Amino acid sequence: MVVLLDDQRMSKIRGTGLEEHIKYMFGGELRLLEVKVSEELKDKILQEFDTARVDSRGAITDVPVAFMRELFNQVAEKKSLGSDVVEAVLAKVDEIKKAAEKESEYLPPPEIE
């Protein structure tokens, strides 16, 4: 799974050792971390979230935003990109689903110029 990094997220992982795993895409314009997901965990994610799917790049996408936010929180907390991160996120699946219900009605738009 892909965790996107904006400036705010970068500040939270500074000094954790994760910085050396940052990958750059699209000419360096996009920073991201890749979290490993085992086959077993992939199936569990697809089973828990009916919108989730594997995209043409082989990444799991279309999970709730709450899932992605928790994924970053766990990456920063555990300073890891391994399966333990996804396991920790799935341990909060009920909480994430509750948040996802509200997400299907409203998502705050970003403030852009």
Add this chain to the structure above:
Amino acid sequence: MSRFLIQRPLPHGGRLVERVITDKEAAKKMIKGCPSYDIKPTLHYETGVPVRNVYREIMSICYGFFSPVEGSMKQAEVERILKERRLLNEWIFPYPLVFDISEEDYKQLGVGPGDRLVLNLKGKPFAILDIEEVWRIDNPEELAHLTFGTPERNPEVVREPFNKKHPGWVIYRSLQPVVLAGKYTIINEPKFRSPFDRFWYPPRKSREEFDRRGWRTVINHQTRNVPHVGHEFLMKCAAFTGDVEPCHGILVNAVIGVKRRGDYPDEAIVEGHEAVNKGGYIKPERHLPTIVLWDMRYGNPLESLLHGIIRQNMGCTHHMFGRDHAAVGEYYDKWATQILWTKGIPSYGFPAPPTDVPYGLDIRPQNMREFSYCPTCKEMAYSETCGHKREKLSGSFLRGMVAEGVQPPSIIMRPEVYKVIVKWWKHFGYPFCNEKYVVNKEKELEVDLEDL
């Protein structure tokens, strides 16, 4: 004049169908004393969610997008389409199109062949249906299977049996049993609401617009998505086909109809394409975003056939087709559309491409592969020419980025396009179609009607 110059094709069937009465007094006389029926959306046979509104078909038929089709099809015509993908007048056509109602409504109306039925939309007279035949759909599930095919009957391209997860199959499965067949005529022209009004170019108007712009060759880009830079490069590079020079115009034709959860709103799709030319990424003089009303059947090669018909009727000389054209899930081979347009699909009635069979199409296919970012070339690169490892552009990946509130880099989505997404996000409180959007859209539709 060079013998290599390509001329604009005639409409499919030889002439443009135009069945719109603009004289209100004449329209009033035409409907005097006629029974009327309020158009109802087709509801999902299990969930009751709207999956289709026949008003969109009536619009597309009467304004000529589906020429030579003129109305709701008779039983013999539907049977021929399911067998050979041909109308009774021989011209090729992919799908049955019918005006279906329930047994209760049929009994209540008490109409039959020879009667004229007034069709109301949003409480106002909208069109008439001159009934020529009444027939019944005995088994909608069988109709749905016959419409799309099966792995056994269509082994060239069908990979999985169709089922209730396929939105097109659901439309046919959800049809009501009584079909009133006959020609439609619009008697009260609907007015498109903003922003759709400025993208409405029915075939006569689009052909006139091409003349005005001096476009002899025009390539169509089919869309139901907000454009990312991969789409932009497809358009730009596909346009290098043409004849002795690249195509004069790129027509973007967005299919507007029932939405699925997770799609971008139609408003963002049309304005997103417009933002590409307003931002100068493709000159406005060479680029025209437009709409057609249709509840997508997601029939991949069959849908591409309908797209070819629509865009030939609009006056296009070329049509670009990519991977998984108008597809959902993995029901079809991902290159099924390109197989149809290069070799034909005998089991669907095409032993040769639709451009090489009698009563076929004249629009030229431009089969394209994919564009993605190449970090070595440091530019968007074509999969069939770039020899480096590239970074794929995925619509789902972009949607995830948007949902998280992260602005995509301009190398994959133009900032002007992102601004359009955020504009409609603020309007609807959500960046994509959610249940509220889908339900409201089917209530409000894209049009309003005045009193007749």
